[in-house]
Amino acid sequence: MNKNKINKNLNNQLNLENYSSNLYLQMSAWCNIENYKNASIFFKKNSEEELKHMEKIFNFLCDINILPILNFNIYFKINFNSIQDIFKKAYINEKKITRNINYISNIAFKKRDFKTFHFLSWYILKQNEEEKILKTILDNLKFFNYNNKNFLIFDNLFLSKYI
């Protein structure tokens, strides 16, 4: 059984969660400066959640005596053009996370590593939830003509449900 492959991918997932936390914190800052207050709170809360997701994997690896390795080279400067751009990028990021979770889950299941598979099942459900929220927000954004003035209305009326 190739446990190393599973652990390597779990460690990769840990870094993706950490990256997501920073990405959403940056998005929160952008929204704050642009006066999209609820969107800013939304991404700040998401950033904090991603950090917890990272810590869960960190603890899991420590529990099975695997040293978590934080990768400081995955960060790059990212620019946002608009509020729509931000939500699209957040959705793309979550889809990427889902693909990775599914990939590791598949390996863990095939290798009969049920402990890891069980651990990852929480993430599978979580990803479904996170993708659904972002998809709903993106779908609703279409009714607001994708302009910044309209988004202020959207920010006040719609996003308040998600914070």
Ligand SMILES: [Fe+2]
């Ligand atoms: Fe996450």
